[in-house]
Structures are given as structure tokens and as C-alpha cells.
Amino acid sequence: MKNPYLQAYVKTQLRACQLKQLSILEVIDGICKRHQIDYWLDGGTLLGAVRHGGFIPWDDDIDIGMTLEGLEKFIQVAPAELPEHLFLQTPETDPTSKEPITKIRDLNSLYIEGGDRFNVDYQKGLYVDIFPFIPYPSMPRKWIKFICKNISKCYSILSAQHYYSWRAAAEFVYFGLKYLTCRTLWAVLCPFFSKKEYLSNILINNGYGIMHRQDSVFPLSTITFEGKTFRAPASPDKYLSDLYRNYMTIPPKDKQVVHATYIQTELCSEDGEDNTIPQP
Numbered sequence: 001m002k003n004p005y006l007q008a009y010v011k012t013q014l015r016a017c018q019l020k021q022l023s024i025l026e027v028i029d030g031i032c033k034r035h036q037i038d039y040w041l042d043g044g045t046l047l048g049a050v051r052h053g054g055f056i057p058w059d060d061d062i063d064i065g066m067t068l069e070g071l072e073k074f075i076q077v078a079p080a081e082l083p084e085h086l087f088l089q090t091p092e093t094d095p096t097s098k099e100p101i102t103k104i105r106d107l108n109s110l111y112i113e114g115g116d117r118f119n120v121d122y123q124k125g126l127y128v129d130i131f132p133f134i135p136y137p138s139m140p141r142k143w144i145k146f147i148c149k150n151i152s153k154c155y156s157i158l159s160a161q162h163y164y165s166w167r168a169a170a171e172f173v174y175f176g177l178k179y180l181t182c183r184t185l186w187a188v189l190c191p192f193f194s195k196k197e198y199l200s201n202i203l204i205n206n207g208y209g210i211m212h213r214q215d216s217v218f219p220l221s222t223i224t225f226e227g228k229t230f231r232a233p234a235s236p237d238k239y240l241s242d243l244y245r246n247y248m249t250i251p252p253k254d255k256q257v258v259h260a261t262y263i264q265t266e267l268c269s270e271d272g273e274d275n276t277i278p279q280p
Helices: 004-034 043-052 068-081 141-159 166-192 236-244
Strands: 062-067 086-089 102-106 110-112 127-136 198-201 221-225 228-232 262-264
Touching: 004 062, 004 068, 004 102, 004 127, 004 228, 004 262, 043 062, 043 221, 043 228, 043 236, 062 068, 068 086, 068 102, 068 127, 141 166
Parallel strands: 062 127
Antiparallel strands: 086 102, 102 127, 110 262, 127 198, 221 228
16 A cells, blocks of 8 residues: 655655756766767656656656667767766676666665565666667567567566565566577568668567667757756657657656655765764
């Protein structure tokens, strides 16, 4: 059962959370400009920029996209340029992290989601997600959706925390084989199709089988988000239509939910005073 008091508390923290994430995005933007790395607002962040001029009112994260090559360059240069309170989180820099997604985390904050584990010491601060995009083959969309859905689902199940049981062992074998089968199918089919027309998120992050035309992304444009200018796809309309179809329609109230189960935007004050919530 959801805790209404905790939900109410999270809502009081939402705007401060958004503004701190915005400050992280500004740092990323600066690094990308200095090193000529392309990035663009993605997902709900781009939707918020178009539909609301900033954050979707109930949204509590920021998503951006980069080409895989751009992300690799960013990972090389960012650690030397990030301020001390920001951390580049990848499976290499934080091996116990639960996701294979590159994040820039704010170390002086706490952001807890449903799948987070406190018995594992990975960084859990507020973050901006960076998703790597790769060229996609011009194969039938039904094939793309089938392969991506299965790869993403199987990867999520195989990467989740498991407890020893016969059922867990059977699931590991079943989904492991299914994952390898779909990966092999992708590798076998790709050489027969051009990769010049489409791009999208890497397979494990693309559970819906979304594809964007490359000319809807490049050359990049700019867009206003929270009164500041950031990079955006060439055609936000086409990009968002691929993701959400009727993206200007406001979802019903029961769908307007915050992702986090707990948010604390400051762990220590500027004078070093501990601002953590005292234990009873």
C-alpha cells in the first residue's frame, strides 16, 4: 500500500529536484559545447519543452540522447571537467549500480526509486540520464519491435536481483536462451539492410522498438527548456510522434505520477552542516 504522507513529501521536493537536475543539464551542455559533442533533449524532457516550455509538471527526471560515439567521447572528457559534487556513473565507474545507463549524479542528494537497494553501495543522488543512440537497419518495423521488446525484457530480467530457487534457475535458462536467440537474429539480419535511414536507443533500452528517421534528428536544432536554450532534434514534432503519437494530449490524473519514492535534494548545507533527516 502506498504511503500518502511519503507521497505528499515527495511532491514538496519536486520543484527543487527539477531545478537541481536542470543545473546538471547546464553542466553537461557546457562540456558538450567545449568538446563539440552532439546531444539532444529526449523523451519526457523534450515533450516537456514542447508542451510545457520546461518540465512536465509531475516529471522528476531529465533524459538526453547522444550518438554512441558522442557518448564515448563524453565519458572520456567529462570526469576532468565535472565539479566535485557531480559523478559520472557508468557500469565501469560504479560497478554495483543497478542499471547499464550512463548518468550524471549529484552526490549531495538522494533519489530513491522502487528498484533501489540499500544493501548495495552505488550512488543514489539526483541524476540526468544519457542514452546512447545507434543506427538501425531499415527492416520491417514488426521485426524491430519483436527483437527489441524481447532483448530489453530478457536483459531486465537477467539483470535483476535473483534468489536461489529452481524457478529462478529455470527463468535464467529460459530468458538467457531467448536473449541470445534474439541477439543472434539481430546480428544475422542487420547486414542485409541499410543503416542510413534510422537510429534509436541501444537495444536493451528500446523495449517498444521505437525508431527515428535520422533526418528528424540531424542536423540538431535548439529549444527553450525552463527559460534556457538546449539542443533538440531537427524535428521535435516527428521525434515526439514516434515516441508518443498524440503527444500534446495531457494524460489523466492517475497517470500523472512522480517516479521517485523518496527525494532529498540536499544532504549537507554549504557550511557543512548535516541536513539528513534525524532518526527517531
